[in-house]
Amino acid sequence: MNDETLMLAYCGGDATAFASLYNRHKGGVYRYLKRQCGNQATADELFQDVWMNIVKARQRYKASAKFTTWLYHIAHNRLIDYYRNNSRLPVSYNEELTDEIKDNSQLDPVSEINRGRQAEKLIECIRQLPEAQRESFLLKEESGLSLIDIAEISGTSRETIKSRLRYAINGLRRCLRGLL
Amino acid sequence: MNTEDKQLSSIYKQAKQEIPAEHIDDAILAAAKRETKKFSLPYNPFSNTWRVSASLAAVLILSFGIVTLIEDVEDEFTLDGVTPLIIEETESRQLPANNVEKRRALAKAPSTARAKSSLQQPAAKSLSDTSNAEMTHDLLSFREQDKKRNEQLARKNKQEAQRTKLQTESTDQISLSPALPLSSPSTITTGIDEQAMLPYWQYKDEGMSIRLIQRLPDQTRGYFIARGFSAKHAELIAQSCVFQTVFKNTSNTGEPSAIVYNMENWVVSHNGKSGGMKTREKWAMQWQELNVPAAAKLAFEWGLLPTRQDYQPGDYNWGMAIFDLAPADNFNLKITWQQHNEQHSVIIPKMLCAADIHADPEAP
Numbered sequence: 108m109n110d111e112t113l114m115l116a117y118c119g120g121d122a123t124a125f126a127s128l129y130n131r132h133k134g135g136v137y138r139y140l141k142r143q144c145g146n147q148a149t150a151d152e153l154f155q156d157v158w159m160n161i162v163k164a165r166q167r168y169k170a171s172a173k174f175t176t177w178l179y180h181i182a183h184n185r186l187i188d189y190y191r192n193n194s195r196l197p198v199s200y201n202e203e204l205t206d207e208i209k210d211n212s213q214l215d216p217v218s219e220i221n222r223g224r225q226a227e228k229l230i231e232c233i234r235q236l237p238e239a240q241r242e243s244f245l246l247k248e249e250s251g252l253s254l255i256d257i258a259e260i261s262g263t264s265r266e267t268i269k270s271r272l273r274y275a276i277n278g279l280r281r282c283l284r285g286l287l
Numbered sequence: 288m289n290t291e292d293k294q295l296s297s298i299y300k301q302a303k304q305e306i307p308a309e310h311i312d313d314a315i316l317a318a319a320k321r322e323t324k325k326f327s328l329p330y331n332p333f334s335n336t337w338r339v340s341a342s343l344a345a346v347l348i349l350s351f352g353i354v355t356l357i358e359d360v361e362d363e364f365t366l367d368g369v370t371p372l373i374i375e376e377t378e379s380r381q382l383p384a385n386n387v388e389k390r391r392a393l394a395k396a397p398s399t400a401r402a403k404s405s406l407q408q409p410a411a412k413s414l415s416d417t418s419n420a421e422m423t424h425d426l427l428s429f430r431e432q433d434k435k436r437n438e439q440l441a442r443k444n445k446q447e448a449q450r451t452k453l454q455t456e457s458t459d460q461i462s463l464s465p466a467l468p469l470s471s472p473s474t475i476t477t478g479i480d481e482q483a484m485l486p487y488w489q490y491k492d493e494g495m496s497i498r499l500i501q502r503l504p505d506q507t508r509g510y511f512i513a514r515g516f517s518a519k520h521a522e523l524i525a526q527s528c529v530f531q532t533v534f535k536n537t538s539n540t541g542e543p544s545a546i547v548y549n550m551e552n553w554v555v556s557h558n559g560k561s562g563g564m565k566t567r568e569k570w571a572m573q574w575q576e577l578n579v580p581a582a583a584k585l586a587f588e589w590g591l592l593p594t595r596q597d598y599q600p601g602d603y604n605w606g607m608a609i610f611d612l613a614p615a616d617n618f619n620l621k622i623t624w625q626q627h628n629e630q631h632s633v634i635i636p637k638m639l640c641a642a643d644i645h646a647d648p649e650a651p
Binding site: 117120121122125126129133134137138141146147148149151152154155156158159162163165225226227229230248276279280283 | 292320323489
């Protein structure tokens with residue numbers, strides 16, 4: 108059963124449909140929030156707010172909208188609220204793209220050869236990305252949404268998302284140099 | 288380079304697949320289930336849900352009318368040069384019998400003071416300008432009459448809408464008060480408090496928020512022994528399930544309204560039995576019997592969240608709340624408060640007192 112059908116079933120009072128939806132998407136949304144805000148306690152709070160918003164707003168849900176887009180849109184908005192409330196709206200949401208990420212070409216490839224280390228290093232590299240690039244990358248990986256959907260969530264154009272992703276991938280590759 | 292990088296995607300998938308904690312899953316799924324009980328009927332435009340929509344529309348139209356009328360009258364005040372201070376004082380004088388109305392009126396004025404206990408509220412000042420006051424009094428009488436008439440109509444329609452809603456609503460584990468506005472986006476959340484690094488439970492809606500954070504018995508022992516309690520007496524508090532509590536009136540960002548609560552009305556349910564909070568007053572009697580030093584009693588009183596308190600929009604306060612339960616006990620907490628001249632309540636389920644664990648110091 109697809110997400111939209113499950114959501115409609117939940118709107119009709121089927122709590123098990125919500126449980127299926129939740130189990131399907133909880134990991135992606137959680138990692139998106141945690142890797143964006145970088146803090147578990149905040150991620151826990153934002154995560155619960157997001158799902159409670161879904162529960163409260165279920166009657167506004169229209170099957171014409173893709174559920175994942177709606178879900179991640181709420182998560183994105185909640186994250187922006189959090190940044191605003193903490194007076195730290197990331198500047199990189201407003202700028203264009205930079206090459207701030209560290210070049211790790213000096214790393215010793217022998218000592219960091221295994222996949223687990225590669226993955227750990229990748230998470231560290233993601234943390235170093237400018238927020239807007241990081242968000243585009245995480246949305247792409249966690250939600251599997253199209254560029255147009257990601258653009259809609261981020262409130263920008265498809266071309267901008269494309270650029271952000273290119274810069275993100277460049278940055279990550281540079282950060283992982285010697286390990287890839 | 289394009290926007291797809293299979294190698295990076297594959298490494299990303301190998302990364303730690305973090306998921307939310309189990310208690311968070313439980314809290315969200317339980318909340319979702321409860322909501323289905325409220326509106327379990329599928330949407331049908333020809334069912335009796337049209338009554339809710341019609342009632343809401345009536346409330347909206349009437350509210351718009353009230354706002355327009357109030358704005359018209361308030362414009363007259365501005366033109367007449369009546370200062371907000373005089374309006375506040377006159378309203379206080381006009382409505383001495385209706386305390387809640389008075390608080391609502393006061394809430395509209397800008398608030399600079401922090402929350403004060405109702406016992407500490409200063410008396411209203413006398414008016415210095417008699418002619419201004421009389422003119423204000425006449426205008427306010429007119430405004431009050433008009434406002435009250437419209438408010439009565441709006442309230443009636445709202446109650447009608449609420450009654451219709453309640454026909455399909457179940458009052459299960461967590462029940463929001465029937466008086467809570469229909470559109471209120473209230474949430475109960477739980478997690479680990481960032482500063483204390485201990486579990487918290489939080490309720491918030493458009494007008495208020497309360498966050499209860501566990502306190503370890505060891506923290507409580509240390510705190511009170513350092514403030515003049517004997518180890519034996521500090522133990523009594525440490526073994527009574529203490530939470531650090533932060534209460535806020537957040538209505539300053541929406542529709543401003545003062546909040547009044549009385550902890551004597553809060554209900555603690557544990558193992559099928561209901562009881563009350565162990566308030567300052569109950570402790571004071573115990574300290575009297577145990578001959579606790581005066582300085583320690585004073586420190587204790589200041590450490591606790593007041594039993595009764597008024598909060599103007601934007602006000603907040605914090606202190607310890609004590610539940611008279613044992614360490615590691617589970618309980619549900621029913622909180623009640625007054626805002627917008629209505630009684631509100633919420634039950635926060637499955638709260639947990641901190642266990643009495645003596646952690647070993649970390650190795651150097």
